[in-house]
């Protein structure tokens with residue numbers, strides 16, 4: 001074994017060198033940051049903004065260098081020409097700029113993921129370097145040059161690259177947070193990760209095929225390969241829930257990328273908090289494409305010709321707001337197709353000119369233009385006229401438009417004649433009920449059609465002017481009291497106060513701006529999105545540069561899709577390309593096969609799947625009496641927790657069931673004094689709990705060492721997609737308790 005020890009020692013030396021270089025760079029960057037910070041708040045505005053820009057740059061670089069500590073280096077390529085290339089999380093060079101470590105995303109690292117014995121791509125040997133902390137604990141070689149192979153090497157030519165490192169990673173206890181897969185990305189995954197930036201790429205794959213992992217690594221890859229384009233415009237990642245986003249939130253930073261905006265569809269409109277819930281049928285209806293015309297009509301309904309004229313006395317003269325004038329002013333204002341609140345400016349101007357003309361006629365005709373402007377101003381500020389014009393064309397916020405639409409049946413009837421009365425009744429809700437996730441795309445649609453409320457914009461401008469005035473005032477006082485008026489003007493000092501907030505990154509600016517357009521959008525669990533949600537998302541990516549990942553067999557939302565073409569053709573026409581992932585890395589084969597049979601029997605469009613591994617006794621099914629099922633599940637869960645939890649705190653167990661069963665399991669656990677978290681919850685601590693109780697929908701996209709599934713027939717009754725999701729969450733074992741018969745397809749023939 002001297003050979004392997006010598007190899008490990010040699011690798012340790014290289015790894016030590018790379019960490020030493022990392023430490024140097026960290027120290028240098030921290031030093032530069034400290035110097036910039038020390039330079040203090042002085043200099044011209046340009047100097048200051050330069051200084052801020054440098055400070056942000058160094059802060060980002062420090063954060064990036066800190067985040068790559070774990071498995072900084074994980075691979076080595078020995079090339080035909082004798083060159084040895086180390087592959088790692090980031091690129092490192094020595095002081096003379098000679099490469100020490102190749103970034104996994106660089107073209108030079110690609111053979112590490114793609115080279116095979118049949119297509120070695122100049123690689124003689126691929127080595128996986130396994131480290132714990134900074135210590136090399138193993139190496140795993142694949143010899144790609146067949147001439148160098150000896151008899152014992154056959155196993156190394158399996159379809160999986162770096163099989164030992166991969167299987168070790170797959171078998172490791174889960175921590176409640178997703179980890180990166182950068183050391184063991186497989187060739188079919190790598191092709192997707194490095195696919196071109198342009199156009200929409202749809203990645204379909206069964207549960208556990210690495211869709212989420214691939215989507216995240218692709219985001220990191222695109223930011224690296226197209227940094228110039230994407231740094232300014234940003235990348236948006238859309239996930240199914242906050243819990244899911246917390247589950248994945250360490251992956252991109254560990255890949256050296258912190259600038260990706262993550263959101264759910266429910267959080268897409270800044271300022272809207274969608275905490276409401278509603279029946280699935282209502283959400284489904286709100287998600288239909290027809291709702292775009294409903295919202296459009298609701299907006300046009302707010303441009304209304306009054307049935308009767310309004311007569312107003314202004315300075316002893318009679319001014320009449322006539323329906324025919326309103327009608328023609330509306331028609332004119334609509335002609336330029338601007339959003340409602342912006343077109344309103346034209347409408348009001350037109351109406352005031354017409355009303356001013358009435359006034360002028362009563363004065364006897366011709367008057368100078370400045371007097372005419374005074375008359376217009378007088379009319380504009382006359383209360384009755386303001387009311388009459390507002391009634392004809394009301395400035396509106398999206399919230400007001402939608403709240404009125406749901407709360408006032410006559411408004412909905414007018415805006416949605418194509419819906420049946422029963423459908424309209426479904427949509428009715430209290431005016432101050434909280435927004436639901438399905439409302440958010442409709443609010444976005446409304447915001448688009450309404451444009452900025454010009455009154456709100458004017459109010460903001462007024463507030464900004466007042467703020468500026470008080471800053472100037474304060475600046476003058478400061479200058480007077482310090483006697484530094486000769487050095488700096490009050491305006492400059494006020495500027496300085498105004499710009500003293502933190503410099504915002506692209507991601508921060510993008511996240512706060514509803515109308516921001518991104519350079520690329522990644523959508524996970526995309527099969528759940530409604531037609532209205534797609535409209536809202538595509539508005540944010542006019543270039544249609546998208547990565548869309550999901551599994552149409554796992555759809556659980558009634559508004560979601562079972563067929564990509566049916567979902568995407570209406571919104572992307574046919575301009576999207578499909579890639580498939582076919583290997584399941586999560587679930588042991590026996591569990592995956594059972595889940596698949598059940599899904600097929602339930603008529604789901606399941607993708608073909610092979611499993612990377614099996615685990616002995618991975619599936620245990622027990623029949624119990626209906627009234628003891630909660631207590632039995634609690635016992636299984638407790639036992640599983642003690643079995644899987646290791647000294648490092650890894651190991652996670654979930655009980656997955658319908659809400660009714662979860663309640664019973666929760667009670668039983670409480671009686672036994674076992675801590676468990678019910679529901680995915682809102683805080684990140686929940687994901688760190690060793691035992692959680694979840695509905696299948698809450699468990700979506702997540703994984704656990706052991707899943708205790710209670711009464712699969714009940715889960716199936718709610719939705720076949722739910723059962724498929726529930727059965728495919730475990731990495732080690734599925735424990736099933738049932739009193740009702742097992743679903744069709746369960747038993748292997």
Ligand SMILES: Nc1ncnc2c1ncn2[C@@H]1O[C@H](COP(=O)(O)OP(=O)(O)OP(=O)(O)O)[C@@H](O)[C@H]1O
Nearest residue numbers: 181184185186207208209210211212213585586701
């Ligand atoms: N190449 C790989 N190397 C190591 N682990 C991998 C690899 N590919 C996937 N995995 C692991 O497999 C598990 C499943 O991956 P992921 O959650 O991305 O799958 P998914 O297709 O999104 O699943 P689902 O559709 O069920 O949500 C994760 O633990 C992931 O880290």
